[in-house]
Amino acid sequence: MLARMGMALTLRLYEPVGKVLDYMQELLRAHRALNKDRVAAKSRVEVISLPLLKQQNQDRIKHIDTQIKAIDAELERLLKEDDELKARFDILLSIPGIGKSCAFSLLIGLPELGSLDNKQAAAMAGVAPMTRQSGTWKGKATIKGGRRDLRHHIYMPALVATRFNPDLKEIYDRLVAKGKPPKLAIIAAMRKLVITANACLRKMKPWQPMTA
DSSP, X not given: OHHHHHHHHTOOOOOOOOHHHHHHHHHHHHXXXXXXXXXXXXXXXXXXXXXXHHHHHHHHHHHHHHHHHHHHHHHHHHHHHOHHHHHHHHHHHXXXXXXXXXXXXXXXXXXXXXXXXXXXXXXXXXXXEEEEEETTEEEEEEEOOSOHHHHHHHHHHHHHHHHHXXXXXXXXXXXXXXXXXXXHHHHHHHHHHHHHHHHHHHHTOOOOOOOO
């Protein structure tokens, strides 16, 4: 039955990621875990009163920072070993608003970028609007599903891009001018950022501003 479904829907065959990307995915998971540990340690600073515990917590933060820097260095080293990944990474960096952290998140967390259509890319990144409905009832559209960690790492770059990326700024300003909540406008910018990254990687060409 599964074979017949695959034939009927013309599903795309699964392509396993390369060994380098596999290593990078493991490093990214460790990087995110360390960031959570760092946030937790920083939040304890204000509630710790004993000098000994304060020093231990500060030492913990320094140790986490050292580990994060080591992971960053290893990600950079692995990237240089793979010409195709390096080319994709550089294309992502060409998009205004996307820095190294976001580029790594997109490259590693959504390796399918460039082979998807716009709706698929937005859905997998968790920034596609989903409307709850039952019968004739239709609720508000919300974003859910997709890769939650990736969506989290797209938020700040999209916020920055609404100032420096002319395409995203136009979308954000237009929605706000129509009275839409700023949060909804940012989500639209996040979606456009993912779609732009997908289009650039499909063509394997750096970002270019949209012509009027």
